[in-house]
Amino acid sequence: AQSVTQLGSHVSVSEGALVLLRCNYSSSVPPYLFWYVQYPNQGLQLLLKYTSAATLVKGINGFEAEFKKSETSFHLTKPSAHMSDAAEYFCAVSEGAGSYQLTFGKGTKLSVIP
Amino acid sequence: NAGVTQTPKFQVLKTGQSMTLQCAQDMNHNSMYWYRQDPGMGLRLIYYSASEGTTDKGEVPNGYNVSRLNKREFSLRLESAAPSQTSVYFCASSPLAGVADTQYFGPGTRLTVL
Numbered sequence: 001a002q003s004v005t006q007l008g009s010h011v012s013v014s015e016g017a018l019v020l021l022r023c024n025y026s027s028s029v030p031p032y033l034f035w036y037v038q039y040p041n042q043g044l045q046l047l048l049k050y051t052s053a054a055t056l057v058k059g060i061n062g063f064e065a066e067f068k069k070s071e072t073s074f075h076l077t078k079p080s081a082h083m084s085d086a087a088e089y090f091c092a093v094s095e096g097a098g099s100y101q102l103t104f105g106k107g108t109k110l111s112v113i114p
Numbered sequence: 115n116a117g118v119t120q121t122p123k124f125q126v127l128k129t130g131q132s133m134t135l136q137c138a139q140d141m142n143h144n145s146m147y148w149y150r151q152d153p154g155m156g157l158r159l160i161y162y163s164a165s166e167g168t169t170d171k172g173e174v175p176n177g178y179n180v181s182r183l184n185k186r187e188f189s190l191r192l193e194s195a196a197p198s199q200t201s202v203y204f205c206a207s208s209p210l211a212g213v214a215d216t217q218y219f220g221p222g223t224r225l226t227v228l
Contacts, residue, residue: 004156009154032214034216036219041221041222042221042222043118043204043206043219043220043221043222044157044204044206044217044219045218045219046216046217046218049216051214090156090157092157094214095214098212098213098214099213099214100145100162100164100208100211100212100213100214100215101159101162101172102159102214102217104156104157104158105156106154106155106156107154107156
């Protein structure tokens with residue numbers, strides 16, 4: 001079974017600074033990988049996903065993530081943080097195309113300091 | 115297009131009471147999911163349904179029953195609520211059945227069991 005580790009339950013960055021949210025997974029099978037964002041009192045919405053095509057995936061709101069098989073990582077980045085990026089971010093992993101189940105990380109809450 | 119809707123938004127129950135959480139989607143999706151979200155735990159799958167009349171247990175099914183009434187609706191029932199079931203419950207849907215796919219989430223139901 002998959003496990004997902006998100007390093008840092010809280011991350012603070014200054015407005016305009018680089019955002020880096022880390023995600024590592026455990027898998028011997030090439031997985032499908034997702035990043036979701038949750039704004040306060042709302043459901044989750046998809047930021048981006050990796051499904052075994054290009055290893056650098058671009059998502060909404062200027063976010064991107066790079067799949068690194070050798071490091072079993074799928075870190076989320078954004079060059080310049082905006083106040084509206086303050087939210088909780090979840091990394092999720094499936095066993096592959098043939099499995100509907102996603103294993104979610106515990107989440108990282110991003111604060112943006114003006 | 116309302117997407118995924120959930121009712122009620124908030125509910126307070128006493129231990130031992132029963133209730134049904136309702137979920138509906140208008141995107142003609144095949145798969146539907148019920149998750150619970152607890153602080154610091156990420157999302158955990160309670161039940162999954164690939165089509166009308168079919169359901170699979172997820173990671174934390176004990177104390178819950180589900181019903182996929184038709185393609186649009188997927189309900190979650192607590193027969194005898196316990197304080198450990200205090201949580202935020204999310205319903206989600208995805209276009210394909212039985213495979214890893216983008217999931218679309220509802221706004222959630224915040225349940226407190228006293």
